[in-house]
Amino acid sequence: MNTEVTDVVVVGAGLAGLVAASELIDAGRDVILLDQENEANLGGQAFWSFGGLFLIDTPEQRRMGISDSVELAQQDWLGTAGFDRPEDDWARKWAEAYVEFAAGEKREWLHELGMRWFPMVGWAERGGYGAVGHGNSVPRFHVTWGTGPGVVEPFVRKVRAAVERGQVRLRFRYRVTGLLTEGDAATGVHGDVLAPDDAARGVPSSRDVVDDFSVEARHVVVTSGGIGANHELVRKYWPASLGTPPQRMVTGVPAYVDGQLREQLAADGARLVNADRMWHYTEGLKNFDPIWPSHGIRILPGPSSLWFDGGGRRLPVPLFPGFDTLGTLRHLRQTGYDYSWFVLTQKVIEKEFALSGSEQNPDLTGKDVRLVLQRILPGAPGPVEAFKERGEDFVVADTLDELLAAMQALEGGESLDVDNMRREVLARDREMDNDFTKDLQVTALRGARNYRGDKLGRVATPHKFTDPAAGPLIGVRLHTLTRKSLGGLQTDLSGRVLRPDGSVFRGLYAAGEVAGFGGGGMHGYRSLEGTFLGGCIFSGRQAGRGAAFG
Numbered sequence: 152m153n154t155e156v157t158d159v160v161v162v163g164a165g166l167a168g169l170v171a172a173s174e175l176i177d178a179g180r181d182v183i184l185l186d187q188e189n190e191a192n193l194g195g196q197a198f199w200s201f202g203g204l205f206l207i208d209t210p211e212q213r214r215m216g217i218s219d220s221v222e223l224a225q226q227d228w229l230g231t232a233g234f235d236r237p238e239d240d241w242a243r244k245w246a247e248a249y250v251e252f253a254a255g256e257k258r259e260w261l262h263e264l265g266m267r268w269f270p271m272v273g274w275a276e277r278g279g280y281g282a283v284g285h286g287n288s289v290p291r292f293h294v295t296w297g298t299g300p301g302v303v304e305p306f307v308r309k310v311r312a313a314v315e316r317g318q319v320r321l322r323f324r325y326r327v328t329g330l331l332t333e334g335d336a337a338t339g340v341h342g343d344v345l346a347p348d349d350a351a352r353g354v355p356s357s358r359d360v361v362d363d364f365s366v367e368a369r370h371v372v373v374t375s376g377g378i379g380a381n382h383e384l385v386r387k388y389w390p391a392s393l394g395t396p397p398q399r400m401v402t403g404v405p406a407y408v409d410g411q412l413r414e415q416l417a418a419d420g421a422r423l424v425n426a427d428r429m430w431h432y433t434e435g436l437k438n439f440d441p442i443w444p445s446h447g448i449r450i451l452p453g454p455s456s457l458w459f460d461g462g463g464r465r466l467p468v469p470l471f472p473g474f475d476t477l478g479t480l481r482h483l484r485q486t487g488y489d490y491s492w493f494v495l496t497q498k499v500i501e502k503e504f505a506l507s508g509s510e511q512n513p514d515l516t517g518k519d520v521r522l523v524l525q526r527i528l529p530g531a532p533g534p535v536e537a538f539k540e541r542g543e544d545f546v547v548a549d550t551l552d553e554l555l556a557a558m559q560a561l562e563g564g565e566s567l568d569v570d571n572m573r574r575e576v577l578a579r580d581r582e583m584d585n586d587f588t589k590d591l592q593v594t595a596l597r598g599a600r601n602y603r604g605d606k607l608g609r610v611a612t613p614h615k616f617t618d619p620a621a622g623p624l625i626g627v628r629l630h631t632l633t634r635k636s637l638g639g640l641q642t643d644l645s646g647r648v649l650r651p652d653g654s655v656f657r658g659l660y661a662a663g664e665v666a667g668f669g670g671g672g673m674h675g676y677r678s679l680e681g682t683f684l685g686g687c688i689f690s691g692r693q694a695g696r697g698a699a700f701g
């Protein structure tokens with residue numbers, strides 16, 4: 152048994168853990184930061200992320216002609232979250248505090264830490280239901296220069312400097328299996344020391360146990376992430392409102408996002424709330440070059456592609472690409488098919504397909520201005536083109552009939568009603584000659600192009616899909632991709648974990664995805680996007696400060 156003592160032990164070296172540790176360092180506390188993975192995985196999921204941050208009323212927005220305010224953002228957040236449960240009390244307080252943070256201190260603080268953002272602000276989750284419904288009324292998705300690694304970097308730097316000074320001890324391959332307790336208070340953690348493993352970042356590692364350990368501490372901060380890689384838990388908690396889970400799903404997070412510690416802490420007296428709230432995507436692709444098991448990549452789609460269910464029926468209004476993630480998932484789960492399908496053109500893919508993830512955006516991740524500028528030139532970005540060429544979910548054809556036949560020949564395509572799909576594509580093309588149009592997706596395209604950012608980099612000039620000059624035609628088979636847990640351990644605004652009766656679980660703090668990004672689910676049912684990294688930063692900061700001074 153390997154035993155150590157410190158002021159505060161932080162469990163999980165992802166973004167939330169790094170931010171909490173940074174706050175503890177600033178407060179002069181000694182810290183042990185543990186992770187079940189090896190050092191190559193420092194930064195957790197955030198390293199893989201696109202680095203999109205939800206920020207309100209920023210210079211980047213103003214330069215793009217976007218007028219935003221904290222009131223508008225609160226309205227959007229509440230319309231999106233749909234808080235409707237008694238246990239949403241803390242989540243609601245977290246949501247309000249977070250929106251204030253995103254409109255205030257957040258940008259300046261991160262800017263001081265060295266972070267910068269791509270000037271074209273993205274418009275995610277556009278909604279489509281009316282002003283008080285789901286969605287962002289304005290573009291707010293700020294992609295960090297350097298993507299996920301750029302978000303993680305300032306906090307890694309701070310932690311590493313503290314390691315040099317002896318203030319922080321890093322312990323990799325330490326898997327926590329439970330709490331040390333005295334009376335009703337947490338006084339540390341215990342668990343397994345896993346065998347050394349030099350697996351590359353994101354690649355699953357061995358679970359062989361070589362020793363056990365314990366760490367005694369005044370406070371424990373748990374930042375162990377969500378459940379996205381654990382399909383058993385995803386299925387267990389799948390919300391009734393979304394029907395049954397798909398039989399086939401791809402996985403949008405590395406295998407260590409296993410949710411096991413969250414479950415253990417809930418069994419040991421921490422209050423787990425809103426476990427049935429999750430954020431999974433409906434635009435998942437199978438990665439042709441996987442890093443983790445059943446590795447899926449999410450397309451961040453612009454609004455032009457025509458979207459069909461597995462039977463070949465067009466998705467209803469307003470379920471256009473990029474409008475309502477969860478509404479689309481709910482609809483698709485009612486269709487009885489696991490897959491859905493995009494039909495688009497080369498012209499659309501070149502402008503409208505972004506792939507989420509740092510490794511899929513080498514230009515932004517590598518801060519390579521020359522490569523970034525190529526985004527506005529003709530041609531799809533290299534990684535997108537690679538998926539088109541090599542991904543098993545893509546088919547490409549010169550004519551609509553050839554395309555539909557090729558889509559039908561893919562697994563899952565046999566149920567497509569291609570006659571209906573042909574009719575839809577041709578009818579939509581006819582609307583291109585119509586300045587009025589009753590097709591709300593066409594209206595949405597024309598509206599989107601009023602925004603300079605969309606016109607320049609995100610929304611293709613409206614065109615007929617059957618125009619050979621816009622071709623070839625492209626069909627894409629889409630999978631459900633598991634990603635985020637919106638519920639989690641309930642915490643107060645200091646990050647203190649609560650017990651089922653609402654009392655404080657003394658000595659225990661939580662932040663990041665394991666805490667539902669604060670309060671056990673500050674997003675409610677849905678997200679406005681870019682809110683997860685920021686949620687880790689904010690809740691990590693609160694829990695770090697709470698544990699430093701609690």
Ligand SMILES: Cc1cc2nc3c(=O)[nH]c(=O)nc-3n(C[C@H](O)[C@H](O)[C@H](O)COP(=O)(O)OP(=O)(O)OC[C@H]3O[C@@H](n4cnc5c(N)ncnc54)[C@H](O)[C@@H]3O)c2cc1C
Nearest residue numbers: 163165166167187195196200203327376663664681683684
């Ligand atoms: C490809 C991708 C793209 C994304 N893009 C965006 C984006 O653009 N914007 C946005 O806001 N969000 C994005 N996200 C989501 C965001 O990155 C995550 O929600 C966030 O990073 C979660 O951080 P965390 O610190 O809570 O957890 P994690 O990063 O999961 O870290 C948890 C750590 O705890 C460790 N751990 C778990 N259990 C134990 C245990 N028992 N003992 C010891 N250690 C343990 C794990 O090994 C892991 O290192 C993206 C995610 C992915 C995967």
